[in-house]
Amino acid sequence: MDDPLIVVALLLVAASATAAVATRDPARQALVLAVLGTVLAVLFTVLQAPDVALSQLAVGSALTPLLIMLSVRKVRRPKRKRETDR
Numbered sequence: 001m002d003d004p005l006i007v008v009a010l011l012l013v014a015a016s017a018t019a020a021v022a023t024r025d026p027a028r029q030a031l032v033l034a035v036l037g038t039v040l041a042v043l044f045t046v047l048q049a050p051d052v053a054l055s056q057l058a059v060g061s062a063l064t065p066l067l068i069m070l071s072v073r074k075v076r077r078p079k080r081k082r083e084t085d086r
Contacts (some may be wrong), residue, residue, distance in 0.1 A: 016032065033060075
């Protein structure tokens with residue numbers, strides 16, 4: 001492939017990975033992780049690895065962020081329940 005296309009894809013991966021690390025809220029972090037998974041799938045496609053790109057798209061962009069969002073939702077309790085538990 002073209003070298004500039006690979007460089008752009010690598011820069012996008014670096015930027016989205018930095019954003020994932022810099023994000024503090026777990027719910028937002030899951031969304032940024034989904035973006036990172038999508039960008040990684042694009043990078044794998046550019047590097048001519050379509051099978052790896054499809055796996056990354058399924059697991060890294062959809063399944064993992066979904067599980068994180070469900071976990072965050074389960075862990076967080078509504079404020080009114082916390083006050084009544086005391």
